[in-house]
Amino acid sequence: MDHKLIDVLVCPLCKGELMYQKEAKELICRFDKLAYPIRDDIPVMLEEQARKVSAEELG
Numbered sequence: 001m002d003h004k005l006i007d008v009l010v011c012p013l014c015k016g017e018l019m020y021q022k023e024a025k026e027l028i029c030r031f032d033k034l035a036y037p038i039r040d041d042i043p044v045m046l047e048e049q050a051r052k053v054s055a056e057e058l059g
Contacts, residue, residue: 001020001022001025001038001041001043002041005043006018006020006027009027009043009045011029011031011032011034011036012045012046012047013029013032013034013047014029014031014032016029016030016031016032017029017030018036021035025037025038025039026038027043027045028053028057028058030058033052033053033054033055033058034047034050034051034052034053035050035051035052035053036049036050037049037050037051
């Protein structure tokens, strides 16, 4: 995934910063506790496609 793209992407719901999880191929919003998938190097920034993230995963 291109790091320049990661730097400009924000959460579509709260406009907050996203955390890149390379191993899981996800962009995580800590505020909304959602993980947006990255498929074929393309971030899918749709709330319907995001999964809920547990407090344990956020660390």
